[in-house]
Amino acid sequence: MESVNSAKEAIIRIRDLKKSFGDQDILTGVNLDIPEGSIFGIVGQSGTGKSVLFKSIMGMISPDAGRVWYRDTELTGLPYQKLVEIRQKFGYAFQNAALFDSMTVGENIAFPLKEVLHLKDRREIARRVREMLEWIELPGIESKRPDELSGGMRKRVGVARSLVMRPDILFFDEPTTGLDPVLSETINNLVVRVNRELGVTCILITHDIPAAFRISDRLAFLHRGTIVAEGTPSEVADSDHELVRDFIRISFNELNV
Numbered sequence: 001m002e003s004v005n006s007a008k009e010a011i012i013r014i015r016d017l018k019k020s021f022g023d024q025d026i027l028t029g030v031n032l033d034i035p036e037g038s039i040f041g042i043v044g045q046s047g048t049g050k051s052v053l054f055k056s057i058m059g060m061i062s063p064d065a066g067r068v069w070y071r072d073t074e075l076t077g078l079p080y081q082k083l084v085e086i087r088q089k090f091g092y093a094f095q096n097a098a099l100f101d102s103m104t105v106g107e108n109i110a111f112p113l114k115e116v117l118h119l120k121d122r123r124e125i126a127r128r129v130r131e132m133l134e135w136i137e138l139p140g141i142e143s144k145r146p147d148e149l150s151g152g153m154r155k156r157v158g159v160a161r162s163l164v165m166r167p168d169i170l171f172f173d174e175p176t177t178g179l180d181p182v183l184s185e186t187i188n189n190l191v192v193r194v195n196r197e198l199g200v201t202c203i204l205i206t207h208d209i210p211a212a213f214r215i216s217d218r219l220a221f222l223h224r225g226t227i228v229a230e231g232t233p234s235e236v237a238d239s240d241h242e243l244v245r246d247f248i249r250i251s252f253n254e255l256n257v
């Protein structure tokens, strides 16, 4: 039986995406359909091109070939101004995403409202910042500085800064890297809440394979420039691709060491 998700419309469609840096071929033909409203996990070995894939989807890197659509709009080849407009629908919490240390938490979250949406009403801005901090369960920390926060709190504030724009899609690149297991769990739960409570499609790159299998509706395994397995967690776990099976087995075994 076809899963519910695959019947849903793709919010992001990628066809034959290619990207090289010099003589290094990183993406050699990526095809993906990311269903609207899903949590979509992207896993694969370090250095295999997951972050490059993300940046290519968002138009921060221009691919050498291939096409990317957001709903009915083709992003590849879109004039810069149009791309900037559409990117307002995308939020991202990047690998090592830094908050601005010279600003307070409140100013950090307000930043996209002022600089991207050009909101001027200070009370409206303050209200939206307060709402976001309540939503990430860190109410009232507007006047704190990022260096006064723990790593996990900083990550959550980073998520709040992306969510304040009310994106359609939130891209997470390794949101739990460098966090202890308990904090990782908090962030993984936050991804689930973003998806379930706010209806935001979440695209999640993670090294945490067990978490990816637990929270993703669908998963794609990137290897040597292409997607070698894609489907629901159980479909990917049953993949006959040897590397995928090994990678999963090793990742789950590591839990028991």
Ligand SMILES: Nc1ncnc2c1ncn2[C@@H]1O[C@H](COP(=O)(O)OP(=O)(O)OP(=O)(O)O)[C@@H](O)[C@H]1O
Residues within 6 Å of the ligand: 021, 026, 044, 045, 046, 047, 048, 049, 050, 051, 052, 053, 095
């Ligand atoms: N702007 C760039 N210029 C040149 N090479 C790059 C650039 N960005 C990425 N690369 C190379 O592309 C390859 C893939 O990098 P990428 O960051 O996408 O890996 P990744 O799968 O995200 O790895 P990790 O799991 O460690 O984050 C690497 O060899 C990297 O050195």
Ligand SMILES: [Mg+2]
Residues within 6 Å of the ligand: 050, 051, 052, 095, 173
């Ligand atoms: Mg990366």
